[in-house]
Amino acid sequence: MPYDYAPFPYRRPPGLDAPEPRHPVVIVGAGPVGLAMALELANHGVPSVVVDDNDVVSVGSRAICWSKRSLEIFDRLGIAEQAVEKGVTWKVGRTFHGDREVFNFDLLPEDAHQFPAFVNLQQYYVEQYLAERALAEPLVDLRFKNRVTGVDKTSGRLEIETPDGPYALEAEYVLACDGARSPLRDMLGLSFEGQTFEERFLIADIEMAKDSAPGGDTPERHFWFEPTFHPGQSALLHKQPDNIYRIDLQLGWDADPEHEKRPEVVIPRIEKVVGHSDFRLDWVSVYTFRCARLDRFVHDRVIFVGDSAHVVSPFGARGGNGGLQDVDNLGWKLAAVLNGGDPGLIESYDRERVFAADENIANSARATGFMTPASPVAAMFRDEVLALAGKTAFARPMVNSGRLSRPCIYPGNRADDPSLPDASRPGAVAPDAPEGNGWLLPQLARAPHLLALGCAAPDIGVAVISPEITPEIRARYLGEADQAIYLVRPDQVVAGRWTSADETAIAEAVAALWAGQA
Structure with a gap:
């Protein structure tokens, strides 16, 4: 059955009757x-007002x-269990050239993780779960x-229009x-710097029966270069809940775009992909590749x-x-600043998330270039890489059908011991x-922690966790070392690590963390 786009209730805001504090x-x-941001701030005791010009979840x-990291963030926000239960869990991707499978990959080959590599779940469900949590918070x-009609970045004043009038x-x-079409960005006269791909x-x-989908009901990512059902182009297939399948062509x-969205044009294309006509068209969109960002994410009192x-x-x-990783980074920093903390934390959000955006843009642009070669020479290179990847493992990392999302490793973090495992290095x-x-x-x-493994942590006013050293903790945090101390930020990012309990070095790292320098 199609999703029920039930509207959320509109309530007359108090600002219509008297100025709000x-x-x-x-x-x-x-x-x-936006909803994740509100719930993350609530986790840190910060109240917020969320305004939206609509009253239903996103259509389509x-x-x-x-990703696994998003599910870990959802866990803090109280919706991870719902998302995993409703969603389609997957970790295997298969890459094809024509009708031939070139290779496959496993995004989480080791066991003993709370959450899977990926869960496929329509955005409208995620918005619904978050909205329900926000309404109860x-x-x-x-x-x-x-609807916001005006903003002053210096004072933080917003003009808002409602069905009952402005306030x-x-x-x-x-x-x-x-x-992506941010009205606030337009109101402030800001523009994206980046590239639109042709x-x-x-x-x-x-919507179709699970046993009639390509590959059956196996929850995997299928990507085709130049499939026979769509010659000379590329295609992607994902399974979603409710027997919904996403097909990108x-x-x-x-x-x-308007012509391509017409059902009489779309349906014959889909019939070629799935090999039959026993399906129902649920949603259609046409998009243009674009990679771009603001020069800065922080503009006085307005943060993007x-x-x-x-x-x-x-x-x-x-x-x-x-976007969820932006929330992860900003929530604790903004809460600290509102409680009198160092404004440098806000600047560190700008610095770190601009770095992350550039990494995402670079990966996305490379994937676009591989999928849509810009010249005959580039196309020849792409095809040779695909041919090699079917025979030799060394060529497979060069095949780029979209490097799947992983959190970036922030640069510039303090104290490190390279003998400790790479998985838990500072910035990760x-x-x-x-x-x-x-x-x-x-x-x-939610707060900084010292993770003490095999030794005692210094008493410097930071919460200490000293877990039993399981085989997984040893592999991911100690490696061949006998002991270590980790400083972990409120967003669960490693800010520093040591193989000895150096109280001075650890205290300096904690001070740097609260100054936005770690």
Whole structure:
């Protein structure tokens, strides 16, 4: 059955009847990023007002591939269990050239992780789960049918239009989570710097019986270069819940988007992919590849988060997952600043997430170049790489059908010991592992922690966790070392590590963390 796009309730905002007090945070946009931002701030005790000009979730599946890191963030926000239960779990990808499978890959070959490599779940479900959590959270004031018509970046003042008339809000910080076509970005006269690729793709969501899908009901990612059912182009297939399948088809730059979205044009294309006509068309869209970002994400009291700050081509699942990683980075920093902390933390959000956006853009642009060669020479190189990849393992990393989303490793972090495992190096998200009857990573959240392994941590006013050293913890944190101490940020990113309990060095690293330098 199709998703029920039931509207959320509109409530008359108090600002229509009397001036509202200045709020700590106003979030513009109630998509996955805006709602996640509100819930993450609530985790740190910070109230927020969320305004959105709509009253329903996004129409169409849109972002569907949620990475292991996003699921770990969802766990903090209280929706991970719902997302995994409803979603389609997968970790295997298969790459084809023509009708021949070139190779396959496993994104999470080792066991003992709380969450899978990826879960496919339509964006409307994610928004629904987050909205339900936000509506039940006392620290979140969620206002639908509230459209921002003006913003002052210096004062943090917003002009808002509602069905009952206009009113104003003021905030210490305004978070622009209003998407790729961000009205706030336009109101401030800001523009994206980047590249638009001369290529268009069709997205089609279809509902069909699971035993009639290519590959059967196996939850895998299938990517084809030049398949026989779509000659000279590329195609992608993902399974979603409710017997919905996502099919992406390369169209070429000269394709007319409005023409290509017509059912009488789409349906024959899909029939060639699935080999029959026993399906129902659920949603169709045509998109153009684009990779771009703002020069800066912080503009006085207005902070851009998610697609309002940066956009990437969709292959690789870097859009929605990258936006959640923005939330992950900003939440604890903004809470600290609002509680009197060092403003340098806000600048560190700009620095680190610009770095991450550039990495995502680079990966996305490379994937686009490989999928859509710009010249006959590039096409020849691509085809030779695909031929080699079917025979030799060394060529497989060169095949790029969209490097799948992983959190970046932030640069410039302090104290390190290169003898410790690469998985837990400074700048990386601390790896999860079984611990007791639960998991290690959820314990390393919402506040800085010292993770003491095989030794005692110094008493410097930071919470200490000293878990039993399981085989997984040893492999992911100690390697061949007998002991180590890790400093982990509130967003579960490793800020420093040592093989001895050097109190001075660790205290300096904690001070640097709160100054936005780690």
